[in-house]
Amino acid sequence: MRSIGEMARDSGLSVSALRFYDRGGVLVPAWVDPVSGYRWYGTEQLEEARVLARLRRAGMPLADIRLVLAGWSGADTDLVRKLLQTHVRRLEAALSDARDEFSTLRALLERREKPMSMPSTTAVRLSLAAPELADALDAVRFAAGADPELPMLGGLLFDIEGGTLNVVATDRYRMAVARAATSGHAETRARVIVPSPLADAMRALLDGEESVQLAVQGGRVTLEAGDRQTAGQCLDHDFPDYRRLVQVPAGRRALVDVAAFQEAVETGPVRTSEGSGPGETAADLSLLIAAADGTLTIGEDGHDEQSQVAVNREFLLHALAAGARDRLILEIGAPAAPIAIRRPDDETTFSLLMPVRLEN
Structure with missing residues (x-):
């Protein structure tokens, strides 16, 4: 039997991803300790986990991944082959559409002035x-x-x-x-x-x-x-x-004690983002949960999606340190909206952090 940590190391899937695929019934451990809840995987499941990791990196929808793994374990090669071919055609069509759109955008760019071109100036x-x-x-x-x-x-x-x-x-x-x-x-x-x-x-x-x-x-x-x-x-x-980039919708505002909040971020639970695009690397994420009463906590899944947002933990700690105040205001909007970090006494100095989409 392989522990979840060993399975993550050998398969290319993170521990958090393995937990997610277990909850979704995609890759269920061979045995779960009824006392500790710790997951154990059979040796034969490593190949399936590696297939799953490759399909995930290729951007295959989860519904199709389920069918591929079902066909893989049942040696239904025809089904697996058809699903792979269908996904390749889907990717090729999407790439063709994207190229057409970018070609149009390049033409539009050539016909307009750049809004922030650097003007030549006298001394x-x-x-x-x-x-x-x-x-x-x-x-x-x-x-x-x-x-x-x-x-x-x-x-x-x-x-x-x-x-x-x-x-x-x-x-x-x-x-x-x-x-x-x-x-x-x-x-x-x-x-x-x-x-x-x-x-x-x-x-x-x-x-x-x-x-x-x-x-x-x-x-x-x-x-x-x-x-x-x-x-x-x-x-x-x-x-x-x-x-233009700093024009973000207002969200819930929370006044935080920076030292205490930094400690909560550093010691609180994290999730792992594996990077969904070329050049993107894995990162630890903190899940910020904004309550209606103005409190902000670091937590885990299970809350209303509109009140929680995931952010790169390292970036958040950097922004808190750069704020250079004992107290800062964190403004949390929709899950896809930037997080604003402002000084209570000077709102002309602020930072914005892009949230990270949670896939699981």
């Missing part, structure tokens, strides 16, 4: 309080991307407008926005993407209380702090229009 020189700029960088740095396929997300957007500096970072799965007041060119509008290493070098200079000077000229940005300076070229890309 801009601004003064900022060092602590305020440091706080803005700390609040967003965790959300910067590192995917070489998306180089425009590999830095922090400095969006200067109307006497304020908005600092933005996103890696598609999370976004953070912070604001710092400036003095200098109040009417100037400039947008540049500061590479993450350069942003880190800027942060290292912000260890005092004095004002610092930020200069942008063409594609180069410079930060001066007293007699120290760091400078570099900005990324020559276009950044997504973050103003």
Whole structure:
């Protein structure tokens, strides 16, 4: 007999997935300990589990997976072959449709201007309080991307407008926005993407209380702090229009004690997301349950779907730390809506986390 942990290790399915497939009657353990509830699998079930893992990665619907496994265990090769061929045809048709849609979208893109193209600017020189700029960088740095396929997300957007500096970072799965007041060119509008290493070098200079000077000229940005300076070229890309991305519907708001909530997240139950697409890796998920009375807990399945949302636990902990407050507001909307993490005293600085769809 194999334990559920051994079965997970050898089959490619997570422990949580095996539990789900047991509850759904897809892959039922050979024996369940009546006292502990621990699941044990027969040696012959390993092959079925491996088949199940491959079908899941191929995106086959659960109803068809049931039939494939039934045919597999009964040596009904004709049924299995027909189901596999049907799914392949389904995937090919979906891929063809997707290519047509993306072809149309590319044509539409070529006919319209990019909403956040980086404007060429004359020289801009601004003064900022060092602590305020440091706080803005700390609040967003965790959300910067590192995917070489998306180089425009590999830095922090400095969006200067109307006497304020908005600092933005996103890696598609999370976004953070912070604001710092400036003095200098109040009417100037400039947008540049500061590479993450350069942003880190800027942060290292912000260890005092004095004002610092930020200069942008063409594609180069410079930060001066007293007699120290760091400078570099900005990324020559276009950044997504973050103003559209932060327009999320309001949800239930919960004021949390950050230290206590961090401990609850770190020690609470987790589920495992195996990654549903190319390049996506497994991640531990925390299930946030928002009650009508404003309380927020970390729990397990079994609640109303509209009051619970799953989120990458590591991303959540990063966002809580970046909030830099003893108390933060978490805003939980629909299961597919981003989770907003806001400061009670400053709602211009916040982060958004994309939820993770629960498959089981």
